[in-house]
Amino acid sequence: MSKPPIRVAVTGAAGQIGYALLFRIASGQMFGPDQPVALNLIEIEPGLKPLQGVVMELDDCAFPLLTEVVQTSDLAEGFKGVNWALLVGSVPRKAGMERADLLGINGKIFVGQGKAINDNAAKDVRILVVGNPCNTNCLIAKEHAPDIPADRWFAMTRLDENRAKTQLAQKAGVPVSEVTNLCVWGNHSPSMYPDFYTAKIGGKSAAEVIGDEAWLKETFLPKVGKRGAEIIGARGASSAASAANAVVDTVVALTTPTAPGSFTSVCVLSNGEYGVPEGIITSLPIRTDGNKWEVVKGIQLNEFSKEKIAASNAELTEEKKVAFEALQG
Numbered sequence: 001m002s003k004p005p006i007r008v009a010v011t012g013a014a015g016q017i018g019y020a021l022l023f024r025i026a027s028g029q030m031f032g033p034d035q036p037v038a039l040n041l042i043e044i045e046p047g048l049k050p051l052q053g054v055v056m057e058l059d060d061c062a063f064p065l066l067t068e069v070v071q072t073s074d075l076a077e078g079f080k081g082v083n084w085a086l087l088v089g090s091v092p093r094k095a096g097m098e099r100a101d102l103l104g105i106n107g108k109i110f111v112g113q114g115k116a117i118n119d120n121a122a123k124d125v126r127i128l129v130v131g132n133p134c135n136t137n138c139l140i141a142k143e144h145a146p147d148i149p150a151d152r153w154f155a156m157t158r159l160d161e162n163r164a165k166t167q168l169a170q171k172a173g174v175p176v177s178e179v180t181n182l183c184v185w186g187n188h189s190p191s192m193y194p195d196f197y198t199a200k201i202g203g204k205s206a207a208e209v210i211g212d213e214a215w216l217k218e219t220f221l222p223k224v225g226k227r228g229a230e231i232i233g234a235r236g237a238s239s240a241a242s243a244a245n246a247v248v249d250t251v252v253a254l255t256t257p258t259a260p261g262s263f264t265s266v267c268v269l270s271n272g273e274y275g276v277p278e279g280i281i282t283s284l285p286i287r288t289d290g291n292k293w294e295v296v297k298g299i300q301l302n303e304f305s306k307e308k309i310a311a312s313n314a315e316l317t318e319e320k321k322v323a324f325e326a327l328q329g
């Protein structure tokens, strides 16, 4: 007998990321080759017509695992019974903007979505926020969903982790699979800290294998931090296929046991781990048994790392203040 479907809501389903993401969910790449899925696709009114076209394409793929597709702009209908909510829908930045500039535009969206998830989702719902600025948007949604436990809320820095791994692999001249234990700490913004001191290449310290601290500090860090802007500059639009890929990677990482001794980067609600201020959604090293997750303990951070992490978290604390003041005003 086949398993009951996992019901997945995707907001902004007719957008760029949606177009790269839905087909991967429906094909089984997110939940596995024997796990049926149902899709609840949520768009604002003007997005419903293009969404129809995307759904025609989903139909035309004849995915054996796809049991149902709901198309709606009604949040209660869209989040009804969902086990996962992938919150992508929101405005992307243009050249010259920082992601935090989107707070005033996008923040409000996450109030209504938080409430609708609270009132309609399945009891086991887990939420991944992608729409920028994703950390603070996640916090806004969480604050408006009082019945959903805090450990169900995630925002995405896996794209930054993947970017950082590739940069290190290319510099070291090794396959990217050799790079492990790369935690991105802090905000999904240029202040993020991809921790090259803790990362490993072929099981050895990445910093020692690279052997060029000046490159790591002065080239690698800004390269990863500003990669999103670099892509906007080249493509004229923000990253979409790689973002969708990171959504798949994040959900897989949270639903399958983490390899022994390893971890992945996900933004979660801080509880003061590693001296991080409590009550912000910040990127931390996470491991899981596929169901329950925990922040990995005992990573030794040097002064440089501590300063970088503190600066990014100070930015998040300020972003939180500005966002919640704006929502009240």
Ligand SMILES: NC(=O)C1=CN([C@@H]2O[C@H](COP(=O)(O)OP(=O)(O)OC[C@H]3O[C@@H](n4cnc5c(N)ncnc54)[C@H](O)[C@@H]3O)[C@@H](O)[C@H]2O)C=CC1
Pocket (backbone or CB within 6 Å): 011, 012, 013, 014, 015, 016, 017, 018, 042, 043, 044, 046, 047, 088, 089, 090, 091, 092, 093, 109, 129, 130, 131, 132, 133, 134, 156, 157, 159, 160, 188, 238, 239, 240, 243
């Ligand atoms: N966290 C991360 O690593 C990344 C985050 N992003 C962010 O993801 C978001 C989406 O990016 P794209 O798909 O490229 O944008 P897009 O503009 O191509 O698509 C966004 C879609 O969301 C829809 N939408 C807008 N407001 C909505 C609402 N209230 N409810 C439901 N749908 C709504 C729009 O109609 C549109 O179809 C942006 O905020 C972007 O900055 C992008 C890349 C990486």
Ligand SMILES: O=C([O-])CC(=O)C(=O)O
Pocket (backbone or CB within 6 Å): 092, 093, 099, 132, 159, 227, 228, 229, 231, 238, 239
């Ligand atoms: O940079 C942007 O605006 C889109 C994004 O979050 C990324 O590519 O990391």
